[in-house]
Amino acid sequence: MAAKKLFGTSGIRGKIGSEVTCELALNVGKSLAYYLGNEGTVVLGYDTRTTNKMLDQAICAGLLESGVDVIKIGMVPTPLVGYATEKLGADAGVMLTASHNPSQYNGIKLWNRNAMAYTSAQEAEIEEIYANKDYISVSWDNVGTLSVNEEIKGQYIDDLVSMVNIKPGLKVVIDCASGAGSEISPLVFRKAGCEVTTLNSQPDGFFPGRNPEPNADNLQTLMKTVVAIGADLGIAHDGDADRMITVDEKGNISPFDSLLALIAKEFDGDIVTTVDAGLCMDESVNGEVLRTPVGDVNVAEVIIEKDASFGGEPSGTWLHPDFCMCPDGILSGLRMAEIVSRDGKLSDLLAQIPQYPNIREKITCSKEAKVKVMENMEELLTGAFDDIRDINSIDGVRLTFEDDSWVLVRPSGTEDYVRITLESRNQKRAESIKETCVKIINENL
Incomplete structure (x- = not known):
């Protein structure tokens, strides 16, 4: 079974009810537990969103049911989850947050024992477990233990x-x-x-x-x-x-x-x-x-x-x-x-820091349309300019021009946008690059 794409640029994120649900949180908890070998300890925190208490209970239940101990640290900033995971010697950390998204969004972000976020390769493994429902429930006498740690703050x-x-x-x-x-x-x-x-x-x-x-x-x-x-x-x-x-x-x-x-x-x-x-x-x-x-x-x-x-x-x-x-x-x-x-x-x-005209534009684009829009973006962009010095495609398409101007067109990993970021030593040149890119994206939608 092909693994469903759960993770974006910064963890799992989406609208409550349609994209992020208690069932998803429960099964992500079970998937994470399976990834950890159905043992170990996970630190769990959340931000102030109204839906976090329910997601907190759901993901906690999934972890405990799968034999993993949970240390709850309550409503805390994301950095405290990373810090606590490392300081308490836990095997992973979970933060429930949608970061800068509006109230109707929520999300799940995972942390390694060294306080670094899960890599895309680790996230892909979680997605595979989730898609195949590889997770298991342990016997009643092996369920995880739940504790609360206030001192770490x-x-x-x-x-x-x-x-x-x-x-x-x-x-x-x-x-x-x-x-x-x-x-x-x-x-x-x-x-x-x-x-x-x-x-x-x-x-x-x-x-x-x-x-x-x-x-x-x-x-x-x-x-x-x-x-x-x-x-x-x-x-x-x-x-x-x-x-x-x-x-x-x-x-x-x-x-x-x-x-x-x-x-x-x-x-x-x-x-x-x-x-x-x-x-x-x-x-x-x-x-x-x-x-x-x-x-x-x-x-x-x-x-x-x-x-x-x-x-x-x-x-x-x-x-x-x-x-x-x-x-x-x-x-x-x-x-x-x-x-x-x-x-x-x-x-x-x-x-004292050199500053140049800098433009950040975003064009509304659904998740499905983002993929289509970006399919031939490099070809379209390179065909529109004749003074390109360098092409970088590690994330979207970034063109650097002979006059040091540059533009990056990339799909947002967290929201329904295609983003244009560009910079030039000349404001007119910056506006011209932006207009060309906006035209290409809109024609390609």
Whole structure:
């Protein structure tokens, strides 16, 4: 039987009821247990979504029925699940989250014992087990045990604070989107010596204050608040706090690529990023820039393979291998606060990073249509331009042109879009490339 595709770029994700159900969670739990040999221990956490309690019970039941012990750590940020899996010596971790997707979505993300997300090869094995229903139920006297661990949160908080040295009194506004970072993130910053003002930091799975995607449209209140109270820095998380985006002291949201380049400069050695990261990375960092397909697990794999010192995506998903192999938006925010407290205003620091016209466009496209659209995309794109210097097809199609402009066309792994990302030293040229790509995609739909 052909294995059904469950996993996207970042775990399993979909609409509750139609795509993500309790039955799916139960059977993913059984499949994971089978993959682990029907023994061992799994750490289980979830974000603030209204449907997480039911999925938590379902996946827990599947694991226990299959002989695996479960340690529940409750409503926590995704990075805490990765951290706890490693610190508690568990065999795997499960986080129930749909990250930045709206309330009606939910999902399942799996973590290795070294706190790294499951690779695409591991996910394919889970899909195979799930499709063939290879999972088994153990006898009544061999079912797994269930325990709760509250202490790991305190350990995580203390370890985070020990990673940075922030001058006392830095004024920070933190917007948690009512997501999984709502309780821990403000507390960590206060313990690190910051003067903290919070927005949307009451856990609420309806995300009443703003959509959990941390972008300019959703962060207007944060941008205004930073200016209104004279804060040094604004920090925004997504729904599960594995991402972080900053707002400078002038109330401007930081350009994603520039922010990534600014933090990457802090590390010696090779830096890992994705095919959608811009030119400023190559022009800013000390070591070599290694590019991977989009997705934090792809970045993590190359960090380990090349022993790189840091890795991240322009989306604000950053990995800190000196702490944990799980993306951590709270540590990312702490490190930005440390830089600002040491080196001065964020707007001045970002102004030192080369910036070029950058366009990110998305075209609505169903899951089925995405496959069709991308089938001959390389041929269509290469036929539309005559000054191509390089073609990279490790994830979608990325063209680099003779004038250093580049464009990436790739299907989203988490949403019903085809994404266009591009950059040029010239705004007119950027607009021209975008229009050509939009036309090609729309004609191909």
